[in-house]
Amino acid sequence: MLSWFQALLPREDNFFRLFDAHAATLVKGADALRRMLDGGPETDRWRQAIVDHEHEADDIAREVLHAVRRSFITPFDRSDIRGLTNSLDDAIDQMQKTAKVVALYEQTAFPPKMQALGDVAVRCAALTAEAVSLLPAMRRHHDRLNTLTEQVAGLESDSDTLYDEGMKALFLAHRGGQALDFIIGAEIYDHLEKVIDRFEDVANRINGVLVEHL
Numbered sequence: 638m639l640s641w642f643q644a645l646l647p648r649e650d651n652f653f654r655l656f657d658a659h660a661a662t663l664v665k666g667a668d669a670l671r672r673m674l675d676g677g678p679e680t681d682r683w684r685q686a687i688v689d690h691e692h693e694a695d696d697i698a699r700e701v702l703h704a705v706r707r708s709f710i711t712p713f714d715r716s717d718i719r720g721l722t723n724s725l726d727d728a729i730d731q732m733q734k735t736a737k738v739v740a741l742y743e744q745t746a747f748p749p750k751m752q753a754l755g756d757v758a759v760r761c762a763a764l765t766a767e768a769v770s771l772l773p774a775m776r777r778h779h780d781r782l783n784t785l786t787e788q789v790a791g792l793e794s795d796s797d798t799l800y801d802e803g804m805k806a807l808f809l810a811h812r813g814g815q816a817l818d819f820i821i822g823a824e825i826y827d828h829l830e831k832v833i834d835r836f837e838d839v840a841n842r843i844n845g846v847l848v849e850h851l
Contacts, residue, residue, distance in 0.1 A: 652712050653773045655701045659725045660762075660769040662694040663836075666732045667762035670832070671755035673739065676746045684736040691733040698726045712773070713850050717842070724842045728765075728835035732758070735828040742821045750803030754829040757796050761836035764789050768843050775847060782847060786840035796833035800826055 666687050673683035701722045705715050712718075738744075768785040771778040803826050811819040 651704065652701065652708075652718065655697055655704070656721065656725075656769045656772060657766075659694060659697045659701070659722065660766040662690045662697065663725065663728050664762045664766050666690040666694070666729045667755075667758040667832075670732050670735065671752070671759050673736065674747045674752045674755040676744075678745075680739065680745045684740055687732050687736040691729045694726055694729040698722050713846055717846050717849060721839070721842045721846065724835070724839045725765075725769075728762075728832065728839055731828065731832045731835045735825065735832060738821075738824055738828055742824075744821065744825065747825070748803065748806065748822070750799050750806060751825060751829060753799050754796055754803070754826075754833065757792050757799065758829070758832050758836070761789050761792050761833060764792075765836055765839050768840070772843070772846070775850065779847060782843060786844050789836055789840040793833050793837040796830055800830045 669683045669686035669690060673680055673687065675683075702719065705711065705718050764785050768782055768789075771782055771785075775782060804823065807819055807822045807826070811822075
């Protein structure tokens with residue numbers, strides 16, 4: 638009877654499987670974001686792909702939070718599981734918000750600095766997925782995890798520079814008029830920078846787990 642009951646409960650390794658699946662949606666979302674920023678006739682296709690990946694991430698997040706409520710055994714503190722899940726979800730949510738702005742203003746052309754921010758998002762997503770994959774053996778991979786989270790923080794700093802340069806170029810391109818184009822461009826830049834900020838939030842959550850459980 639006890640073994641049958643235990644079989645119904647979420648196993649500890651199921652959480653790590655769900656974390657990996659959640660991180661994978663960020664990788665797919667960031668790839669779609671970057672492809673959307675190439676512009677042209679495929680813009681809407683990739684915008685919709687971001688939305689689809691965000692819905693997939695929501696389903697995974699709900700599964701994790703449901704498992705936390707009904708599980709006796711978790712790989713680390715429940716509040717850390719919720720925090721990591723929420724930060725992963727926030728990252729893909731921010732990509733979806735960026736896509737929403739692009740759709741709202743019917744944008745199909747994006748300047749190089751926006752595309753460069755998309756490249757940073759792709760790199761952050763890859764680092765995040767690797768970091769999440771190492772959590773089951775975090776003690777053994779402590780040094781690598783620290784390196785990965787530091788790299789994400791470094792990319793966030795790079796994104797600040799790209800944002801400033803992009804905003805400057807945007808201002809120079811539109812200072813003679815076309816105020817609406819400047820406003821739209823500035824809003825897209827703001828959302829793209831926030832995407833990178835959300836990846837740094839994930840890195841900070843992972844660092845917090847390392848501190849608490851090593």
